[in-house]
Amino acid sequence: MMYSDEHQEFRAMVRRYVDQKINPHVDEWERAEMMPLHEIFTDMAKLGMLGLEYDPAYAGQGADHLFTLVLCQELGRVAHGSLPMALGVQVAMATPSLHAHGSEELKQEYLTPAMRGETVCGVAVTEPEAGSDVAGIRTTARRDGDDWVINGSKMFITNAVQADWLCTLVRTSPEGGYRGMSQIIVPTDTPGFRVDRKLDKLGMRASDTGLLTFQDVRVPVRNAIGEIGRGFQQQMSQFVMERMFAAYSVPISCASELEQTRDHARQRKAFGQPLSANQYLQYTYAELAAKVDLLRVYTEATARSYADGGDVTRMATIAKLEAGRLSRQVADWCLQVHGGTGYMTDTWTSRAYRDSRLLSIGGGADEVMLRVLSLMDGFS
Numbered sequence: 396m397m398y399s400d401e402h403q404e405f406r407a408m409v410r411r412y413v414d415q416k417i418n419p420h421v422d423e424w425e426r427a428e429m430m431p432l433h434e435i436f437t438d439m440a441k442l443g444m445l446g447l448e449y450d451p452a453y454a455g456q457g458a459d460h461l462f463t464l465v466l467c468q469e470l471g472r473v474a475h476g477s478l479p480m481a482l483g484v485q486v487a488m489a490t491p492s493l494h495a496h497g498s499e500e501l502k503q504e505y506l507t508p509a510m511r512g513e514t515v516c517g518v519a520v521t522e523p524e525a526g527s528d529v530a531g532i533r534t535t536a537r538r539d540g541d542d543w544v545i546n547g548s549k550m551f552i553t554n555a556v557q558a559d560w561l562c563t564l565v566r567t568s569p570e571g572g573y574r575g576m577s578q579i580i581v582p583t584d585t586p587g588f589r590v591d592r593k594l595d596k597l598g599m600r601a602s603d604t605g606l607l608t609f610q611d612v613r614v615p616v617r618n619a620i621g622e623i624g625r626g627f628q629q630q631m632s633q634f635v636m637e638r639m640f641a642a643y644s645v646p647i648s649c650a651s652e653l654e655q656t657r658d659h660a661r662q663r664k665a666f667g668q669p670l671s672a673n674q675y676l677q678y679t680y681a682e683l684a685a686k687v688d689l690l691r692v693y694t695e696a697t698a699r700s701y702a703d704g705g706d707v708t709r710m711a712t713i714a715k716l717e718a719g720r721l722s723r724q725v726a727d728w729c730l731q732v733h734g735g736t737g738y739m740t741d742t743w744t745s746r747a748y749r750d751s752r753l754l755s756i757g758g759g760a761d762e763v764m765l766r767v768l769s770l771m772d773g774f775s
């Protein structure tokens with residue numbers, strides 16, 4: 396049995412929370428192009444949804460990885476992609492390195508309040524000149540006495556407009572390439588840090604995304620996470636958690652989109668019969684539903700393997716690749732079956748179409764996943 400009674404009780408609690416506390420606000424957050432993350436995260440933390448696998452000493456829940464899988468699956472029922480993404484940044488993208496490698500002092504100062512939902516955080520890797528090729532980043536942190544002095548810019552950073560701190564990847568020595576990088580915590584109220592612009596996006600409209608500048612930003616040397624010079628490697632492992640978190644919700648969100656589209660096709664008539672009477676649509680639906688099932692089983696196998704202590708780099712990469720492709724395919728088809736109505740801005744089909752487009756770009760584009768897989772298999 397994959398899920399225990401505790402997992403299922405947790406599932407029921409998250410599902411109730413999504414139905415009662417998240418989905419009723421989604422339209423309002425989409426219109427505002429912002430979500431009150433401090434409020435939402437504090438609420439979710441009180442119910443034990445943040446820091447599921449983290450040490451209770453830092454406000455974590457000390458739970459097993461399947462609780463993360465269950466949380467993500469239920470987040471697949473959220474009526475947009477923005478909140479699951481913002482939460483994913485907080486618990487699976489900006490904090491895994493801090494939990495795994497941070498000093499006791501840093502964890503008490505930054506991880507504990509973040510897992511209580513009192514502070515919002517983000518992860519700042521991408522730059523205007525370097526996204527897919529992380530080894531191309533140029534932001535530097537020069538040591539000056541007991542401080543780092545940071546200069547550079549970061550692009551497309553989720554949660555950045557309201558974040559209290561950022562796990563920032565910088566160059567701390569000039570070796571170049573993969574070497575000489577470190578992850579440093581930058582509080583966003585540090586002089587010299589600024590959000591240049593809140594970026595306007597195709598989808599994920601309720602999520603705030605920033606273009607950031609660091610100009611002689613001084614933070615203490617002790618804000619470096621883990622080993623100085625190992626930032627690239629630490630960030631690569633952090634990406635594995637990000638990819639799992641992102642992929643886990645997709646089978647549920649796709650299944651829900653297909654179900655709503657099936658109901659629409661049964662009720663909508665064309666050429667004297669319901670749309671659902673067309674074999675072409677029946678078979679397309681069945682093919683997509685089968686792919687969704689395969690992805691669900693694959694993501695569950697990935698979670699099981701991780702929970703058992705396996706190295707899931709390959710499985711997480713495949714899951715993220717397939718999740719990105721399938722979510723786009725399903726959202727596109729569902730919009731098509733809804734016709735002109737589906738194309739209207741305020742419909743769920745249109746939102747799903749816009750939001751789903753990101754997964755094949757963010758957290759490593761599809762082509763980067765293919766690159767990782769071919770390199771792992773020695774096809775280079």
Ligand SMILES: Cc1cc2nc3c(=O)[nH]c(=O)nc-3n(C[C@H](O)[C@H](O)[C@H](O)COP(=O)(O)OP(=O)(O)OC[C@H]3O[C@@H](n4cnc5c(N)ncnc54)[C@H](O)[C@@H]3O)c2cc1C
Pocket residue numbers: 484517518519520521524525526527528550551552553554596599604753756757758759760761762763766
């Ligand atoms: C809404 C949003 C939120 C984001 N949030 C964050 C965040 O919180 N933190 C953060 O650090 N970053 C974030 N990103 C950045 C994201 O991770 C990058 O956009 C992504 O990694 C791609 O980098 P790029 O945009 O610079 O594209 P580029 O690196 O310029 O690549 C462009 C395209 O080229 C193709 N490509 C790239 N490499 C190869 C290759 N080797 N072979 C073949 N084709 C290739 C891909 O199709 C890729 O999409 C976010 C992006 C968006 C849009």
